[in-house]
Amino acid sequence: xxxxxxxxDFDAGAVMAELRATSNNVGAMVSFVGLVRxxxxxxxxxxxxxxxxPGMSEKxxxxxxxxxxxxxxxxxxxxxxxxxxxxxxxxxxLVATASSHRGNxxxxxxxxxxxxxxxxxxxxxxxxxxxxxxVVTKDSDVKRMERWxxxxxx
Amino acid sequence: xxxxxxxxxxxxxxxxxxxxxxxxxAGVATLGELLxxxxxRGDIWAQELTEARVRCAINQEFSAWSAQIGDKDxxxxxxxxxxx
Numbered sequence: 001x002x003x004x005x006x007x008x009d010f011d012a013g014a015v016m017a018e019l020r021a022t023s024n025n026v027g028a029m030v031s032f033v034g035l036v037r038x039x040x041x042x043x044x045x046x047x048x049x050x051x052x053x054p055g056m057s058e059k060x061x062x063x064x065x066x067x068x069x070x071x072x073x074x075x076x077x078x079x080x081x082x083x084x085x086x087x088x089x090x091x092x093x094l095v096a097t098a099s100s101h102r103g104n105x106x107x108x109x110x111x112x113x114x115x116x117x118x119x120x121x122x123x124x125x126x127x128x129x130x131x132x133x134x135v136v137t138k139d140s141d142v143k144r145m146e147r148w149x150x151x152x153x154x
Numbered sequence: 155x156x157x158x159x160x161x162x163x164x165x166x167x168x169x170x171x172x173x174x175x176x177x178x179x180a181g182v183a184t185l186g187e188l189l190x191x192x193x194x195r196g197d198i199w200a201q202e203l204t205e206a207r208v209r210c211a212i213n214q215e216f217s218a219w220s221a222q223i224g225d226k227d228x229x230x231x232x233x234x235x236x237x238x
Contacts, residue, residue, distance in 0.1 A: 121235055
């Protein structure tokens, strides 16, 4: 499965080994790992909570991967997104791409994470001792998406 | 027309509801009209479910407020997404 939505942490090295094993034609692999930043500048934030839309989130990620495969020659792709309670420095998302040549692996990896930010139904909440704040889509993320000649579907 | 509505993110928390099945009255044919009908419940519903604050999907595809809804559709209402 090229998409996994899970509570558990992941091992990026193990994922890269899996991609490497898919074909002897793999000449380049690129991985992006997104982490939870330290939120202690606002000492009320205790942790973050990630929610998703089961069913649609898997579908949306598969659609993003399919579009990447149309744009670039790719041999393997893996996307992992964690859900549930996460703290500072925790890994939250992994995008890994494998191709014969580095150009395709670099570009597709960046495309997938940019597209995920604006088109995959996940929500982050900054949990505070009294309630908390739901994070909303950032304008800067929409702009990064638009560089690829697409607009956000939401 | 009977539809299922799922709530995610801020609306789910503020409305204290993750899903419900509703019978929609005649005259409610689009997502925008559905949202306006839900706002008639007043209070937190009227505050929370505005087109500016909420995004939506029909049968697991992001949709515009002008999109038509149909019997047995799965509608989702949520705050703007923030994954990754």
